[in-house]
Amino acid sequence: MSNRKDVILEIRNLTKTFPGVIANKDVDLDIERGEVHTLLGENGAGKSTLMKAIYGIYGMDSGTVKYNGNPLDAKSPKDAIAVGLGMIHQHFLLVQEFTVLENIIMGLKADKGIHLDLGKHRSRVEEIVERFEIRLDLDEKVKNLSVGMQQKVEIVKVLYRNAKFLILDEPTSVLTPQESQGLFGIIERLKKEGATVIFISHKLDEVLQISDRITVLRDGEVIETVVNKDLRKDDLSAMMVGREVTLDVDMPEVELGPDGLELDKISLVNPGGKTVLKDVSFSIRKGEILGIAGIDGNGQEELAQVLWGTLKASGGSIKLHGSTVDDLSTRKRMDMGMAYIPADRKKEGLVGTFQVSENIVLNSYYKPHFIKGLGQDFGAIREYSERLVQEYNVKTPALSVWAKNLSGGNQQKLILSRAIEGNNDVFIIAQPTWGLDIGAIEFVYRKISELKEAGKTILLISTDLEEVRSLSDRMCVIFEGEVSETFRVQDKQVAEIGLLMAGGKRREE
Amino acid sequence: MKKKIISLLLVAMFLVSLVGCAGAEEPAEEPAVEENVEEPAVEPIKVGVIFTGSIGDGAWNESGYNALVKAKEDLGIEFSFQESVPVAESGEVMRNFAYEGYDLIIAHDFNYNDIVSEVAPEFPDVLFTVSYGYQSTEDNIAAITSSGWHASYMAGVLAAAVSETEIVGVLSATDSFMGKRMRTGFVNGAKSVNPDIEVLEAFTGSWDDVVKGKELVNGMIQQGIDVILSNSGNVNFGVIETAKEAGIMAIGAPSDLSSVAPDTVIASAVTPSGIYVDYGIRQLAEDNFDGGVYVLGIKEGAEDLIWNPAFEAEFSAEVIDTVNAAKLQLSNGEIEEPVVE
Amino acid sequence: MSSFDSSLSRRILRMRILVTGLAVVVAFLLGSALVALAGINPLTALRYLFSGALGTRHGIGETLTRFIPLFLATLSFAIAMKVHFYNVGIEGQIALGSLGALLVGVYVTGLPAPIHILLCLTASVVFGILWLSVAGFLRFRFGANELLTTVMLNYIAIYLIDILVETVLKDPNSLINQSQKIAATAKLPRIMEGTTVHLGLVFAAIVGFIVYYYVWRTPGGFELRAVGANSKAAKYAGINPAKLIIIGMIISGGLAGLGGGLNLLGYQSRWVSGTFLGYGFDGIGAAVMGQYHPLGMAFSALLFAIIRVGGGAMQRSVGVPYPLVHALQGIVIIAVIISAYFIEKRTEKMTKGGQ
Numbered sequence A: 001m002s003n004r005k006d007v008i009l010e011i012r013n014l015t016k017t018f019p020g021v022i023a024n025k026d027v028d029l030d031i032e033r034g035e036v037h038t039l040l041g042e043n044g045a046g047k048s049t050l051m052k053a054i055y056g057i058y059g060m061d062s063g064t065v066k067y068n069g070n071p072l073d074a075k076s077p078k079d080a081i082a083v084g085l086g087m088i089h090q091h092f093l094l095v096q097e098f099t100v101l102e103n104i105i106m107g108l109k110a111d112k113g114i115h116l117d118l119g120k121h122r123s124r125v126e127e128i129v130e131r132f133e134i135r136l137d138l139d140e141k142v143k144n145l146s147v148g149m150q151q152k153v154e155i156v157k158v159l160y161r162n163a164k165f166l167i168l169d170e171p172t173s174v175l176t177p178q179e180s181q182g183l184f185g186i187i188e189r190l191k192k193e194g195a196t197v198i199f200i201s202h203k204l205d206e207v208l209q210i211s212d213r214i215t216v217l218r219d220g221e222v223i224e225t226v227v228n229k230d231l232r233k234d235d236l237s238a239m240m241v242g243r244e245v246t247l248d249v250d251m252p253e254v255e256l257g258p259d260g261l262e263l264d265k266i267s268l269v270n271p272g273g274k275t276v277l278k279d280v281s282f283s284i285r286k287g288e289i290l291g292i293a294g295i296d297g298n299g300q301e302e303l304a305q306v307l308w309g310t311l312k313a314s315g316g317s318i319k320l321h322g323s324t325v326d327d328l329s330t331r332k333r334m335d336m337g338m339a340y341i342p343a344d345r346k347k348e349g350l351v352g353t354f355q356v357s358e359n360i361v362l363n364s365y366y367k368p369h370f371i372k373g374l375g376q377d378f379g380a381i382r383e384y385s386e387r388l389v390q391e392y393n394v395k396t397p398a399l400s401v402w403a404k405n406l407s408g409g410n411q412q413k414l415i416l417s418r419a420i421e422g423n424n425d426v427f428i429i430a431q432p433t434w435g436l437d438i439g440a441i442e443f444v445y446r447k448i449s450e451l452k453e454a455g456k457t458i459l460l461i462s463t464d465l466e467e468v469r470s471l472s473d474r475m476c477v478i479f480e481g482e483v484s485e486t487f488r489v490q491d492k493q494v495a496e497i498g499l500l501m502a503g504g505k506r507r508e509e
Numbered sequence B: 001m002k003k004k005i006i007s008l009l010l011v012a013m014f015l016v017s018l019v020g021c022a023g024a025e026e027p028a029e030e031p032a033v034e035e036n037v038e039e040p041a042v043e044p045i046k047v048g049v050i051f052t053g054s055i056g057d058g059a060w061n062e063s064g065y066n067a068l069v070k071a072k073e074d075l076g077i078e079f080s081f082q083e084s085v086p087v088a089e090s091g092e093v094m095r096n097f098a099y100e101g102y103d104l105i106i107a108h109d110f111n112y113n114d115i116v117s118e119v120a121p122e123f124p125d126v127l128f129t130v131s132y133g134y135q136s137t138e139d140n141i142a143a144i145t146s147s148g149w150h151a152s153y154m155a156g157v158l159a160a161a162v163s164e165t166e167i168v169g170v171l172s173a174t175d176s177f178m179g180k181r182m183r184t185g186f187v188n189g190a191k192s193v194n195p196d197i198e199v200l201e202a203f204t205g206s207w208d209d210v211v212k213g214k215e216l217v218n219g220m221i222q223q224g225i226d227v228i229l230s231n232s233g234n235v236n237f238g239v240i241e242t243a244k245e246a247g248i249m250a251i252g253a254p255s256d257l258s259s260v261a262p263d264t265v266i267a268s269a270v271t272p273s274g275i276y277v278d279y280g281i282r283q284l285a286e287d288n289f290d291g292g293v294y295v296l297g298i299k300e301g302a303e304d305l306i307w308n309p310a311f312e313a314e315f316s317a318e319v320i321d322t323v324n325a326a327k328l329q330l331s332n333g334e335i336e337e338p339v340v341e
Numbered sequence C: 001m002s003s004f005d006s007s008l009s010r011r012i013l014r015m016r017i018l019v020t021g022l023a024v025v026v027a028f029l030l031g032s033a034l035v036a037l038a039g040i041n042p043l044t045a046l047r048y049l050f051s052g053a054l055g056t057r058h059g060i061g062e063t064l065t066r067f068i069p070l071f072l073a074t075l076s077f078a079i080a081m082k083v084h085f086y087n088v089g090i091e092g093q094i095a096l097g098s099l100g101a102l103l104v105g106v107y108v109t110g111l112p113a114p115i116h117i118l119l120c121l122t123a124s125v126v127f128g129i130l131w132l133s134v135a136g137f138l139r140f141r142f143g144a145n146e147l148l149t150t151v152m153l154n155y156i157a158i159y160l161i162d163i164l165v166e167t168v169l170k171d172p173n174s175l176i177n178q179s180q181k182i183a184a185t186a187k188l189p190r191i192m193e194g195t196t197v198h199l200g201l202v203f204a205a206i207v208g209f210i211v212y213y214y215v216w217r218t219p220g221g222f223e224l225r226a227v228g229a230n231s232k233a234a235k236y237a238g239i240n241p242a243k244l245i246i247i248g249m250i251i252s253g254g255l256a257g258l259g260g261g262l263n264l265l266g267y268q269s270r271w272v273s274g275t276f277l278g279y280g281f282d283g284i285g286a287a288v289m290g291q292y293h294p295l296g297m298a299f300s301a302l303l304f305a306i307i308r309v310g311g312g313a314m315q316r317s318v319g320v321p322y323p324l325v326h327a328l329q330g331i332v333i334i335a336v337i338i339s340a341y342f343i344e345k346r347t348e349k350m351t352k353g354g355q
């Protein structure tokens, strides 16, 4: 057994603390050459921190790392890149206005003087793209690429710097299933070329599909490493959470009330003159969940914004509890009981440099119960935040920590908590489980079902078809700004819905 | 990212302002108050001076500063100074000098006059002079000023003496009392030589409007002038240029402008500022300082006509004599002050 | 939980004070080197700098008098900074604020003193706001960068007030170009015997506290900070970013105008043509040094006032050339701006975490 073990990365006793938290505790981990090794763990378990410590983004408190048998003490990512590591973050670091090729060679040393030999680089990049069978138009501007394509650019960028060891932190959380499969194809190619990959994901199917070995982290410690053989999803969740988790939600039967939210021919033309939404009409009754499935970028974001009042529709009308809200500000809609859980939590849901407690009251700081005299009632805010943090299991060392320092999943939990606890009754929920661990997803589903049970009106927007199907009463599909007829979930086959998502209906006509 | 750019910009801005300052730096001067080596019999007179600008300005302030250095050599005074003191804040600087035990405080600009009037009563034992000042409200204030017309009178004499067209011109920057007095002095001087001479007068309304100055003088040239006195700040340079192009003679003011156009500027009607500094110090040194307004003129060296040496050699003895005679008359107080309405 | 809170924030605070202090020390060392190059003993010069500004009653008075408009300038800059409006036009707003106070102080008469003073100060606040709104208008209407417009407006303001003082506002009884003095009822009373310190100091302290309270303790301040920190998220939280930016601008302009008004009513009493106060420019540096916090800025404004007053003493006593005094201030500002950059990085490091 030990004879075929060829350890490329060896981590010993790595400890990394933040003020108030031990993010990694005495971590021992061996990564073998040529394997795909998955890190699995709940939100805040310390996966990202461990990778960043190795990669030189954070210093570690103690411990040693060896790469190819040599000590690796990366003071900055530059050191890590120099020995052949490459890390792809969840948030891409691409220049939108540059072309793919420009982005790939950006930051490289000039060949002579300040001159970059574009032709030479192009042919080398082309070689890589070919070898790994990555389909990319090198001259397209990054801003015109889908998220999945952008990720490929990031990968090529790393490969072009001769990375032999790739770290992918939640690369699939924003990808469609098809895009994810494309990514796995690339990973397989990489493996064939002898590269080693560390993969982080909360999607257990994927983990089972792609991993050679899996290491589970909990509360910063390594629980165990297993070989991916004869494993089931349940095994994984049990290892992670310490109990079995099922995502089969039992949605309660609820007596539906009157329409809570009605859309009548909502359309939107963006400043560039492009039609982004076209005659979107549907209504949702109290106690009902309407799901909108569709591939990211088909107008979901804009639809949510129009409903929320941060974008003004070019035409059509919206009714909340039966009264028109077209001319009302976001704040007025909030006061009428509307709540929104945006997809992009970092940019839209949180003020990163505000404290956790400030973010918890981001939508309610002005309400009478948080006001004392002319100022804010900090006591009441603290009490309220403490309650939410506890109830929703938001892992944070203190209420005063900046929100941007929470782990991704915990940021999402924070946003959910403030929307759900805000005494609202119409919910627009976009991508509620992006980046959440399985336990947290289960929790969110339960919360959503509780909302339904309480007779709330819920619009669920998700790119995860499974999610839409298992949560919604009725659903529809959005494609290029147009919404299909709504139908009851059980009335259509997955394949049929998939066709709709790819615009199949249209093509038929 | 944006923040970084902003802070860089700010740094750049301050660097620029720094460089600007460094550019204005004057010739380094030695520390003002030195420990005296030998025990002087009497405490030296301590003089504090306030300047509106830099002592390296090559003009008003520098000549005041040079007078200070000279007074130190000649009279053994001690002095120190503060530059670039805005009028609005000058009161505090005066008070500081007074608290620090200075005997004489020289406010080297007439704009300080009102503030001196305010501060002086607080320090009856301290003496104040205002260079080019206009009022003395206390016994311890001497406002030292100049006639404002002696130099232009002599310029008028010279102009009339050398004019062949019997038409001459005078240009001032403003039409204020001082501007008018300067011009009338010129007119009177010219008429004293040639009662039939025609004198054209004009003012630009600005010290910097070179274009307007050129236009005005061009108009005068059309009417036949062959000598022009210009006392209007930066406009002078435009005037002299125009004169040079038209081939007529120019007289500069208030400092020596011969070097600007050695073939055109025949002389300059100057009002050196050192005398204002010097005068008060001397009075104090001779122990006869009295409050009041002192009007200085040719006699005291507060005004003068300086030849461009090239022309002085060229002009006939008659011209030179006429000018010198006028100078004598002015010194003796034989010329009546011009009347300005 | 809370013990962690306070220990971390205390450590960050200590780091900030330390780094800033270090920057000031380095700046003074550099300044001293320059002084030494000019052939003057820097220790003596520094001694005079501090004794001139703090060693005598009169010196202290002068320093505190200068402190008033400087401190308001820092508040003005900091508030606008919170919403990312780079108000480098404080100098002009101070000038206009002075003009407002001057007009009401001179030409409105027959009022009881407190009312007259309040009226003057109101005018100065309004004038300051109006002047800043020119830049605001240009930004919102045409997208003109306020860094450029406000700088230009500085020069226009000073030019404008000079022209007025030389023409319609000129004191007919004066030979020089200056306005009349404000009426006795508009004068802010002196509060320290034998010095120029005036009631404006109390105003400044109160305003400083109000600004602190507003920004850090009220819902309005919450919105202001939220917009500054992430305007998109603020918008999604129902806050109108444009409105908050305008509010920030209004407060900024008002504070600058008030600084000019207080200085005029309490100290200058009139406007003399050619006056360049420079508090607006210095205030920017002092605001950076004070890390945009009222308390920090109180300290830095005081330091800048000391340099101003002590700089004069340095020249009078040992003949340090005026440009050098000016340079010293510039060096302090640069050092502090550079240190602010380090502080930001360091703070980031001390608080950052995983994703």
Ligand SMILES: Nc1ncnc2c1ncn2[C@@H]1O[C@H](COP(=O)(O)OP(=O)(O)OP(=O)(O)O)[C@@H](O)[C@H]1O
Pocket (backbone or CB within 6 Å): A018, A019, A020, A021, A022, A023, A041, A042, A043, A044, A045, A046, A047, A048, A049, A050, A395, A396, A397, A401, A405, A406, A407, A408, A409, A410, A435, A437, C350, C351, C352, C353, C354, C355
């Ligand atoms: N600066 C910080 N201050 C306090 N706690 C921090 C800081 N940075 C990270 N943490 C905490 O460290 C722990 C590990 O975070 P990390 O981002 O590594 O989690 P993760 O396993 O990547 O989670 P997720 O699946 O949600 O991305 C979390 O509890 C997080 O809140």
Ligand SMILES: [Mg+2]
Pocket (backbone or CB within 6 Å): A047, A048, A049, A169, A407, A408, C354, C355
């Ligand atoms: Mg993570």
